[in-house]
Structure formats: C-alpha cells, structure tokens
Amino acid sequence: MAHGQAGGIDRRTVAKSAVAAAALLLAGGGGGGIAQARTADGITLRLPAPTGPHRIGVTTLYLVDRSRRDPWDERIPVREVMATVFYPARTAVGDRPAAPQMTAGAAEVFRQIDVLIHHLPPTGVNWAATRTHAQPGAPAQPVRRPVLLYSPGGGDPRTLGTSVAEELASHGHVVVTVDHPGDASEVEFPGRTPYRRKRIRETVFRGDPRTDPQLFRTAIGTRIADIRFVLDRLESLAAGRNPDALGRALPTDLGRALDLRRTGVYGHSAGGTAVAEAMYEDRRLGAAVNLEGYLDQPPRHPGEPGDLxxxxxxxxxxxxxxxxxxxxxxxRELDPSWSAALTHSRGRARRAQLDGAAHWVFTDYAAMAPQLQTAGLMTAGARRDLVGALDPSVSVPAVRDAVRLFFARHLRA
Structure with missing residues (x-):
C-alpha cells in the first residue's frame, strides 16, 4: 500500500496499523457503508473516531499580527489568523456536546464554494451537522506535550484537517490547525471590525494558484509568515499570557500543556509546501510532514523548471x-522538487507513497467521500478523483499513523 521508508515507517507498519484500527474507524462513522442520519436538511456525515487513550478538548484562538498588513485585501491594516487547538483533556465539562466540525456560518459558505471546487453534491448534505470528538473548553491535562501545527491545502479551510488533528491529540499531542484568511475558502471570525465588516471572509482564489506564479509566491510566503506568527503566540501562551486578540477565556492549564521544545509542522498541498519551507527558515520547528505539496515555484514560462x-x-x-x-x-510535476530535497538532505528527508489513494485522502474527505458515494450523492469516479478507491477503513488509519509515528519518533523528549 505504501512504498518507501518514511522516518522509520514502512509498508508493513502502515498496513498492520490500518487493519488493527479498522473496527474503531467504522464504529466512529468513517466507513463508506455506515448508515447515515437523514433529516430535511440532508444527511449528516461523520468523522472517524480517534483511537488514542486521551479524551480531547478544543478551543479557538483569534490572533492578530499588527506588524503585517493583509496581503489579499488592502483595506485590512493587520493580519488576522484563526486557529483551532486540539489537546489532551483532563476532564469533561458536564454533558457539553462535542464541538461541530464547522460553525453554521462557515458551513453555509462551504456549501456554496467548496462544492464547486471539489465537485461535491450541491444539495443533500447538512454540512453544519457534523460533529468532532472534542469538547469545547475542557480543562487541559497539565502535562507538557509535543506541539504540532497544521496548514491546510490551498483554498481549503482548517476544518478539513479535523480527523488527523483529533487522532494526534488523542495520542498525546497538542495540535494547532491554522487558517490562512483570503486563501482559505471560508474563515469565520468571532466578530466584525471597522476594516472587516463581515464575520466570514471568503477566498480570493478563482482557480489553481499554481497557474499564477506571483499569486503562488504570495500565498506560500503568507502561509509561512502565518505559521511563524502562530508559533510566536504559542510561546506567549506557554509563558502564561492569553494570546487571543479579544482576551477570550482559554481552557484551564492550556498553556501548561505546551512543550515548545518539541514542535513539528505538517501540511497538505500548499500547506505541505509552506510547512517544509517554514521548518527550513525557523529553527524552532524540529520536524515536518509535507503531504503532497510542491517544493518549487511555478515556472515563469511553460516548459521551464520552476525555482526550487x-x-x-x-x-x-x-x-x-x-x-x-x-x-x-x-x-510528474511534483517529482523534480521532491527529488532535489531528497538528494540535498543527506538522509534527513524520506519519501513514501499511499497506493490506491488520491490527493485529498489526507483530509476529512477520506472519510466523507465514501459516505457521499454510499448515499448516492457522489459517483464512484468523483470519489476516486478526490480521495482514491482505497476503503476508508484502510486509508484513514494509514494517513493518521504515518503522521503520528513520524512525529513520535522525531519529537521525543
């Protein structure tokens, strides 16, 4: 299923983990054949259950970098970033329900934008109804944990990385998923500002950023700066301060859960590009996982190689x-830059491949697309183009385990 060595993760390790986790995955709703809840608003898609021993808490951070202007909207004099923090929780908070994958406002915009980008069904799905397995505001375990930052694919929101983030948190990591406003399809903020009159900000992209070299450079450069800024704010949190720009209350002991001596980054597509380069530029980052992101700029002219x-x-x-x-x-376009990284890294970089899978298998679509197909809302061909034909009982554990085991090996105390 997976070819190549990946930081000590080989084909047998990934396959064995996938089989062992299949029953738990299906119980959590990741299987394509699981019964779906249907209402007048459409079916409710389910995210696969995390397999680790820790219950999960979740909170959001509204962060404002006053040293940067927004690159996508000249009317915004600061750079606003939204992040979600998943962490091992100490106790639950009464019978508070699990957090939704998306806010209602974000889900409505998602339904309008992302269905076009990824050929999702325009009707028949209640995107706001999907729940995570994390409880909002639960007290954090006051134990220093490795910290992982996640950057989603170009045009994608951070919410599509929930399944992997929850899995990592359930196994003892603090995971911070980062939105890149103006790039992400939709980002909902906690309120309006004089320079941003709407709570929800939509993407400026109207196609593949790789077709526009300057647009791609701006997108990746902005993502790298966002990642480093979030890391700055996490340092503030670990020092006992509240980095939220509105001063909203944070879960008890959240700052005490951060071990920033063990910090890694992972990202999908454009996020993979950004995290690899962010690690190169920032010594605070100790390991990175690039999930199918280019490591070169788009060529300025057809047929020419792009700058590495x-x-x-x-x-x-x-x-x-x-x-x-x-x-x-x-x-074929990806291979030259990956080969260059492998050649020049003297054994510190490893490459692996997931067979039977396609590009968005690294996102929550790995579990969602088969459910859409089972419900008759997505064709087999569309599902295959999006995530591949690999069953989610195999693909979801394979991706989760590849990321988790890599960081477990390289971010040891």
Whole structure:
C-alpha cells in the first residue's frame, strides 16, 4: 500500500496499523457503508473516531499580527489568523456536546464554494451537522506535550484537517490547525471590525494558484509568515499570557500543556509546501510532514523548471517526510522538487507513497467521500478523483499513523 521508508515507517507498519484500527474507524462513522442520519436538511456525515487513550478538548484562538498588513485585501491594516487547538483533556465539562466540525456560518459558505471546487453534491448534505470528538473548553491535562501545527491545502479551510488533528491529540499531542484568511475558502471570525465588516471572509482564489506564479509566491510566503506568527503566540501562551486578540477565556492549564521544545509542522498541498519551507527558515520547528505539496515555484514560462524553494535547493538538517499518493494527477510535476530535497538532505528527508489513494485522502474527505458515494450523492469516479478507491477503513488509519509515528519518533523528549 505504501512504498518507501518514511522516518522509520514502512509498508508493513502502515498496513498492520490500518487493519488493527479498522473496527474503531467504522464504529466512529468513517466507513463508506455506515448508515447515515437523514433529516430535511440532508444527511449528516461523520468523522472517524480517534483511537488514542486521551479524551480531547478544543478551543479557538483569534490572533492578530499588527506588524503585517493583509496581503489579499488592502483595506485590512493587520493580519488576522484563526486557529483551532486540539489537546489532551483532563476532564469533561458536564454533558457539553462535542464541538461541530464547522460553525453554521462557515458551513453555509462551504456549501456554496467548496462544492464547486471539489465537485461535491450541491444539495443533500447538512454540512453544519457534523460533529468532532472534542469538547469545547475542557480543562487541559497539565502535562507538557509535543506541539504540532497544521496548514491546510490551498483554498481549503482548517476544518478539513479535523480527523488527523483529533487522532494526534488523542495520542498525546497538542495540535494547532491554522487558517490562512483570503486563501482559505471560508474563515469565520468571532466578530466584525471597522476594516472587516463581515464575520466570514471568503477566498480570493478563482482557480489553481499554481497557474499564477506571483499569486503562488504570495500565498506560500503568507502561509509561512502565518505559521511563524502562530508559533510566536504559542510561546506567549506557554509563558502564561492569553494570546487571543479579544482576551477570550482559554481552557484551564492550556498553556501548561505546551512543550515548545518539541514542535513539528505538517501540511497538505500548499500547506505541505509552506510547512517544509517554514521548518527550513525557523529553527524552532524540529520536524515536518509535507503531504503532497510542491517544493518549487511555478515556472515563469511553460516548459521551464520552476525555482526550487531553499528547503529543496539546499536540503534540510531536520527530519522531513514527503508523503504522496499514487493517484495524484501532477506527480510528474511534483517529482523534480521532491527529488532535489531528497538528494540535498543527506538522509534527513524520506519519501513514501499511499497506493490506491488520491490527493485529498489526507483530509476529512477520506472519510466523507465514501459516505457521499454510499448515499448516492457522489459517483464512484468523483470519489476516486478526490480521495482514491482505497476503503476508508484502510486509508484513514494509514494517513493518521504515518503522521503520528513520524512525529513520535522525531519529537521525543
């Protein structure tokens, strides 16, 4: 199923973990054949249950970088970033329900924008009804944990990385998923401002950013700056301060749960590009997982090679996992930059491949697309193009375990 060595993760390890986790996954709703709840608003999709021993808490952070202007909207004099923090929780808070995957407002915009991008069904799904397995505001375990930052794919919201983030948190990590406003399809903020009159900000993208070299450069540069800024704010949180720009209350002991001496990053597609280069530029990041992101700029002229990012041109001196899929339509364009990174990293970079899968298998679509197909809302061909034909009882554990085991090996105390 998976080819190549990936930081000590080989094909047998991934396959064994996938089989062992299949029963738990299906119980959590990740299987394509599981019965769906139907209402007048459509079916409710379910996220696969995390398999770790820890219950999960969740909170959001509204962060404002006053040293940067927004690159996508000249009317915004600061850079606003939204992040979600998943963490091992000490106790539950009464019978408070699990947090939704998306807010109602974000889900409505998602229904309008993302269905077009990914050929999802325009009707028949209640996108706001999907729940996570994390309880909002639950007290954190006051134990220092490794910290992982996640950057989603180009045009994607951070909410599509929930399944992997919950899995990592359930196994003892603090996971911070980062939205990149103006890039992400939709980002909902906790309120309005004089320079941003709406709570929800939509993407400026109207196509693949790789077709516009300057747009791609701006997107990746902004993502790298966002990641480093969030890391700055986490340092503030670990020091006992509240980094939320509105001063909203944070879960008890959240700052005490951060061990920033063990910090890694992972990202999908454009997020994979950004996290690999962010690690190259920032010594605070000790390991990175690039889930099928280019490591070069788009070519300025057709037929020419694109400029390599420094992480590919010079290599990395810290662990880097390059994890791809058999079904990625642009593998040929991806190969040169990945090969350069492998050549120049002197054994610190590893490459692996997930067979039977396609590009968005690294997101929550891995579990959702088969459910849509089972409900008659997605064709087999559309599902295959999105996530591949691999059953979610195999693909979801394979992705989760590849990321988790890589960081478990390289972010040890």
């Amino acid at each position: 990012f420094p992480v590919a041109r010079h290599g990395t001196d810290r662990p880097l996992l390059l994890l791809g899929t058999e079904g990625f339509a642009h593998r």
